[in-house]
Amino acid sequence: MFRLNNTIRIQGRRLYSTYEHLSAGKQALISHSGIYPKGFRASGVAALIKKNKNKDIALVVSELPCSGAAVFTTNKFQAAPVIVSKETLAQNKEALYAVVTNSGCANAVTGAQGLTDAKKMRSVMDELVQHPLSSLTMSTGVIGQNLPMDKIESGIREAYKCLSAEHDGGWMNAAEAYMTTDTFPKLRSGEFGLQGSKFRMAGIAKGAGMIHPNMATLLGFMVTDAYVKPELLQKALTYAVDRSFNSISIDGDMSTNDTISVLANGGSDVRIETEGSDYEEFRDRLTAFAVELAQLVVRDGEGATKFVTLHIKGGETFESAKKAASHISTSMLVKTALYGKDANWGRICASLGHSGIDIDPTKVSVTFVPTDGSNRLNLMVKGEPEKVDEDRASEILEMEDLIIEVDLGLGESETKFWTCDLTHEYVTINGDYRS
Known part of the structure; x- marks a missing residue:
């Protein structure tokens, strides 16, 4: 590692010296x-x-x-x-x-x-x-x-x-x-x-x-x-x-x-x-x-450790699919489960169920989609729970990026929504924000 003006270079990649404390993943997001x-x-x-x-x-x-x-x-x-x-x-x-x-x-x-x-x-x-x-x-x-x-x-x-x-x-x-x-x-x-x-x-x-x-x-x-x-x-x-x-x-x-x-x-x-x-x-x-x-x-979500894509498919309209995604993204139980690497997919269904959109529980499917190209993990298919391989679920939840696919089974509309997990660090940051 050597210093060049106000930057450093690590393994061929230039990093601003004021961001050296960040993870390699976050450093890679900075434009140079x-x-x-x-x-x-x-x-x-x-x-x-x-x-x-x-x-x-x-x-x-x-x-x-x-x-x-x-x-x-x-x-x-x-x-x-x-x-x-x-x-x-x-x-x-x-x-x-x-x-x-x-x-x-x-x-x-x-x-x-x-x-x-x-x-x-x-x-x-x-x-x-x-x-x-x-x-x-x-x-x-x-x-x-x-x-x-x-x-x-x-x-x-x-x-x-x-x-x-x-x-x-x-x-x-x-x-x-x-x-x-x-x-x-x-x-x-x-x-x-x-x-x-x-x-x-x-x-x-x-x-x-x-x-x-x-x-x-x-x-x-x-x-x-x-x-x-x-x-x-x-x-x-x-x-x-x-x-x-x-x-x-x-x-x-x-x-x-x-x-x-x-x-x-x-x-x-x-x-x-x-x-x-x-x-x-x-x-x-x-x-x-x-x-x-x-x-x-x-x-860059405060304290976030995961980047989560909610892919809502099978909606009757774009607006209803987006409303479902927005509601799930704000569920504290969903977000804390993601932080804890707990494949508690029932929290996703519970949030969807009171999102305010029309759904048919017998048509809903929920799937974890890994971002590394490996096999998908079905959690629920058309209202029927799958026998979940908990070890495989843990492997997927160890990844920083995760796609959660929810198929409503009602139409052709879809949307993507991006959120993150909720961590102890979020509370720390916002508990003393003004100080």
């Missing part, structure tokens, strides 16, 4: 390079909002005007940045320039002062980019505390000076500034072909606890250098979020601040202006990209 959309720059700085003095102000800024879209939390206690971003989009969907984010303070349940502060964050960005209603605002952290606006404003101005199109100098810094109880930055980028040309996409997400979106503390955004007409961008994002960020759960608790946004600046030759095959291809690419970011959130 990227292909980023044309015309966008990013930055992240420490404005000393957080007690630990980590980065806490993030900017992503476009040199070109962007069409914009967003999906927000349905929590009745919507945070000030959510309300202000909704107002911004209502007035400006075609000439946005930035997303400005702070971590360390959620600016939620902060009354009139919170709204004033969120608007101030936007107005500072308006001044810097020299365009009105230029930016979406996002905040994450402790609820019920006002933003330290002197630190916020100076931090935004400093971050603007530090904007960079580079991975290490810009995008990674921004991803780190999003983190609260996250253990690693969640950053992805890529280049894709469409219309005989190429477009690029990048995204950042944060979240590890208070995750059960319905649009936790969950924030995320994606940017692209394709041009996408605003109404089509909103339609594509809503579709993508339903199949990604709205299909994850860590602890069943929905945040006041959940926001997923997307900006498209038209810096490439790809243009999506009407519905059709090109729109659908872009939508599906956006969805796959959002799924990857959402899965990173689950893999």
